[in-house]
Amino acid sequence: MENDGPSRTALVTAYARAYHQIADRPQIFTDPVAARLLGVTAEELTELGRPTTDPLGLAVSDRARRLFFAARARFAEDAVAAAITAGARQVVILGAGLDTFAYRNSRADLRVFEVDHPATQAWKHERLAVAGIHRPETLTFVPVDFETQTLAAELESSGFKRTEPAVFVWLGVVFYLTPNAAHATLEYIAGQAQPVEVVFDYLQPANSDEDRAHQQARADRLAGVGEPVFSYFTPDDIAAQLRTLGFTGLEDHSAPDLIAGYLDGSAGFEGEPSRALRTIRILRASR
Numbered sequence: 001m002e003n004d005g006p007s008r009t010a011l012v013t014a015y016a017r018a019y020h021q022i023a024d025r026p027q028i029f030t031d032p033v034a035a036r037l038l039g040v041t042a043e044e045l046t047e048l049g050r051p052t053t054d055p056l057g058l059a060v061s062d063r064a065r066r067l068f069f070a071a072r073a074r075f076a077e078d079a080v081a082a083a084i085t086a087g088a089r090q091v092v093i094l095g096a097g098l099d100t101f102a103y104r105n106s107r108a109d110l111r112v113f114e115v116d117h118p119a120t121q122a123w124k125h126e127r128l129a130v131a132g133i134h135r136p137e138t139l140t141f142v143p144v145d146f147e148t149q150t151l152a153a154e155l156e157s158s159g160f161k162r163t164e165p166a167v168f169v170w171l172g173v174v175f176y177l178t179p180n181a182a183h184a185t186l187e188y189i190a191g192q193a194q195p196v197e198v199v200f201d202y203l204q205p206a207n208s209d210e211d212r213a214h215q216q217a218r219a220d221r222l223a224g225v226g227e228p229v230f231s232y233f234t235p236d237d238i239a240a241q242l243r244t245l246g247f248t249g250l251e252d253h254s255a256p257d258l259i260a261g262y263l264d265g266s267a268g269f270e271g272e273p274s275r276a277l278r279t280i281r282i283l284r285a286s287r
Contacts, residue, residue, distance in 0.1 A: 006120045008225050010097030016069040019045045019060045028262045029070040033100035036131045071258045076169045076199045079284050083167035090166035095173035102139040118143040163193045170200035179231045190245040201282040205232045214275040242285045249286035
């Protein structure tokens with residue numbers, strides 16, 4: 001990613017979630033803060049939502065991708081809500097980007113830790129100030145440059161307690177890590193005091209020549225903007241890794257199924273899901 005601002009994928013996600021608020025009905029996920037954080041109006045979002053003017057490569061105008069970003073966020077925050085009900089009072093958002101959960105959280109007893117690259121967090125600080133969005137006392141920014149720092153050291157020095165239950169939200173990140181780096185993070189999460197949960201999305205290998213070509217072309221585009229894809233997992237492989245680490249409760253969904261689940265069985269888009277969604281899965285694991 002660039003060292004002077006947010007990653008492209010962080011912007012893609014934020015714009016898609018903001019446009020979802022005005023473009024999609026029924027609405028899967030409610031986020032009144034996203035547009036304010038970006039500094040865009042409904043009119044500007046509508047203009048960006050036209051395929052010919054979408055500067056983020058159809059992230060805004062592609063309904064299927066928008067719905068997945070919304071469903072992914074909803075799934076994660078539903079898991080957070082369930083973990084809070086079970087007693088967790090720590091939420092760690094890994095690769096937080098322009099996530100807005102902490103600014104919508106109304107619980108004074110819930111600590112939220114946003115972990116991300118220092119450049120993304122610096123830009124987010126600026127946007128929060130310009131937008132007049134209050135930074136709650138329950139939020140802690142944890143800047144981590146993984147080239148020179150470790151998650152364990154930086155997170156724990158920020159007040160995070162390893163001896164207390166927690167839920168980790170890790171969206172839009174695993175694909176950009178090597179398999180070893182992804183496993184190391186899961187191993188760290190597994191070492192948290194129980195109960196602990198993690199929600200993350202991942203890519204599975206395409207299973208046809210046509211889909212493999214599309215998957216490779218997308219990976220090439222991402223590499224071209226400095227965000228190369230390094231890992232793919234089959235559902236069986238990731239489940240085996242998680243069980244080895246002690247996770248017993250596993251809930252794994254394909255992107256199209258996740259969307260349909262929030263829309264009463266409707267896929268939310270006509271015909272087959274876009275190829276970009278066929279290989280995306282999201283998983284919730286607990287121990």
